[in-house]
Amino acid sequence: MERKIRVLVSKVGLDGHDRGAKVVARFLRDAGFEVIYTGLHRTPQEVAMAAVQEDVDVIGISLHSGAHMALVPKVLNYIKEYGGDPDELVVLVGGIVPEDEFDDLKAIGVDGIFIPGTPISKIVDFIKEIAPKKKRSKMEKMEN
Amino acid sequence: MDVDEIVEGILSGNKRALARAITYVENDYPDGKLILKKIFRKTGRAHVIGITGFPGVGKSTVVSKLTNEFRNRGKTVGIVAIDPGSPFTGGALLGDRLRMDGLDSSKKLWIDPGVFFRSMSSRGRAGGLAAKTGDAVRLMDAFGFDVILVETVGAGQSEVDIIEVADTSIVVLMPEMGDDIQINKAGILEIGDIYVINKADLGGADKTERWIKAMLMMDQEAVEILTKTTHAQEYEVQTGQIFDKMSRAGWIPPVIKTVAERGDGIQELADAIEKHFIYLKESGNLIETRKRRLSREMIELLIGEIKAYLMKSDKIDFNKMVERVSRNEIDPHTAVEEIIRVLINNNI
Numbered sequence: 418m419e420r421k422i423r424v425l426v427s428k429v430g431l432d433g434h435d436r437g438a439k440v441v442a443r444f445l446r447d448a449g450f451e452v453i454y455t456g457l458h459r460t461p462q463e464v465a466m467a468a469v470q471e472d473v474d475v476i477g478i479s480l481h482s483g484a485h486m487a488l489v490p491k492v493l494n495y496i497k498e499y500g501g502d503p504d505e506l507v508v509l510v511g512g513i514v515p516e517d518e519f520d521d522l523k524a525i526g527v528d529g530i531f532i533p534g535t536p537i538s539k540i541v542d543f544i545k546e547i548a549p550k551k552k553r554s555k556m557e558k559m560e561n
Numbered sequence: 562m563d564v565d566e567i568v569e570g571i572l573s574g575n576k577r578a579l580a581r582a583i584t585y586v587e588n589d590y591p592d593g594k595l596i597l598k599k600i601f602r603k604t605g606r607a608h609v610i611g612i613t614g615f616p617g618v619g620k621s622t623v624v625s626k627l628t629n630e631f632r633n634r635g636k637t638v639g640i641v642a643i644d645p646g647s648p649f650t651g652g653a654l655l656g657d658r659l660r661m662d663g664l665d666s667s668k669k670l671w672i673d674p675g676v677f678f679r680s681m682s683s684r685g686r687a688g689g690l691a692a693k694t695g696d697a698v699r700l701m702d703a704f705g706f707d708v709i710l711v712e713t714v715g716a717g718q719s720e721v722d723i724i725e726v727a728d729t730s731i732v733v734l735m736p737e738m739g740d741d742i743q744i745n746k747a748g749i750l751e752i753g754d755i756y757v758i759n760k761a762d763l764g765g766a767d768k769t770e771r772w773i774k775a776m777l778m779m780d781q782e783a784v785e786i787l788t789k790t791t792h793a794q795e796y797e798v799q800t801g802q803i804f805d806k807m808s809r810a811g812w813i814p815p816v817i818k819t820v821a822e823r824g825d826g827i828q829e830l831a832d833a834i835e836k837h838f839i840y841l842k843e844s845g846n847l848i849e850t851r852k853r854r855l856s857r858e859m860i861e862l863l864i865g866e867i868k869a870y871l872m873k874s875d876k877i878d879f880n881k882m883v884e885r886v887s888r889n890e891i892d893p894h895t896a897v898e899e900i901i902r903v904l905i906n907n908n909i
Contacts, residue, residue: 420584420588421588421682421684442654443654445652446650446654447652448652449650449651450653451646451655451680451682452652452654452655453656453658453680454655454659455659456658456659456660459671460672462671463671463672466671466672467658467671469576469577469580470576470677470678470679471580472580472584499576499577500575500576500577501577
């Protein structure tokens with residue numbers, strides 16, 4: 418049996434727009450994932466620590482503040498600092514991101530960027546396709 | 562991470578190792594069982610506290626405030642919080658963690674080195690816990706947390722599995738949740754070692770408090786009557802449960818009013834929890850109750866192992882045996898006796 422995919426849906430920094438994150442969390446639940454929602458105004462340290470303790474496969478960071486280039490790298494760095502490995506994770510960013518910054522985010526390790534208007538099925542399919550290809554899934558297959 | 566790395570990590574305070582171990586155990590990986598075997602000798606030290614109650618009464622908020630209070634008292638805290646898994650899709654929305662600190666990040670519980678929080682889906686299991694909650698608690702215990710808080714699924718009337726895991730069970734209620742008949746119904750309202758009436762700033766808290774206290778007085782009398790009957794002992798053999806209830810003789814569950822959101826009553830609650838642990842230790846009930854639980858757990862494990870053996874063994878064709886019984890060639894009792902003989906002769 419395949420292991421249940423665990424997803425952390427997070428809101429980082431001074432950004433009160435949580436409708437999108439809540440809707441995504443709800444539909445990922447309906448896609449059969451186990452979804453942990455952080456609530457608003459978490460710091461990068463808090464989100465990173467949650468990802469490590471909850472041992473998630475996917476981390477989704479929702480940003481509508483324009484601070485993605487400042488905050489996303491911080492989250493990933495803190496995951497490393499807390500003993501985690503961002504390469505094992507599917508890293509997703511959602512919210513308001515200008516298209517000309519997609520490549521910058523991908524360069525620091527973001528796997529997928531989903532802006533408003535994205536059909537939920539696209540996010541679900543993306544996770545299902547990419548999660549088994551991550552370092553961690555391969556390791557677990559070897560170990561068990 | 563391999564088994565030895567994880568075990569060593571857990572015993573030396575590596576949270577990532579603990580997190581990974583829970584994943585392995587939760588998903589029934591063979592490595593999970595190996596890890597549990599290796600850490601078992603380090604378990605048994607933590608005070609395991611269960612928080613249960615109907616959905617929306619404020620369990621997660623109580624957990625958050627209690628965590629903060631125990632940290633102020635110099636104790637480290639592990640938390641397992643369970644939310645329901647969907648019977649339709651298997652998915653889950655685990656929304657207990659977000660109550661930690663609420664909107665106030667000033668307490669830093671999320672990144673406190675002395676705190677570890679893990680959300681779990683019940684994965685369709687009834688009873689208020691996930692199948693592997695007990696094992697997750699053991700891993701946290703071996704890690705060295707002083708206190709482990711287990712928050713159940715928002716419980717219905719009969720979801721009482723928490724008493725199989727927690728040393729101290731706290732039932733959280735709120736005002737106006739029903740009259741005194743509701744409060745005297747069997748099930749969740751009998752299991753509290755401590756009762757909390759949260760949201761006590763709402764009207765009706767005093768009335769709810771009176772009803773619970775009246776219910777508890779009758780409980781004490783019931784325990785006294787039951788202890789004197791042999792009927793109770795027979796009952797214990799059948800259910801394993803009533804005896805646990807009787808073992809509470811000598812402890813009158815306190816009823817504490819809280820407004821968890823504001824932190825009101827939380828110190829008093831933490832005092833009551835600590836007092837209950839002292840009572841459990843001094844009365845010998847801690848050891849006795851844990852022993853009875855282990856006995857039930859081992860019987861379940863044993864049954865599980867025998868089932869697994871029957872399914873894969875080439876020494877017994879279980880399905881064929883069922884066939885023979887269904888054709889009336891042999892009765893079920895004799896069939897089982899035959900199976901047991903095969904088990905013994907093959908030294909499984």
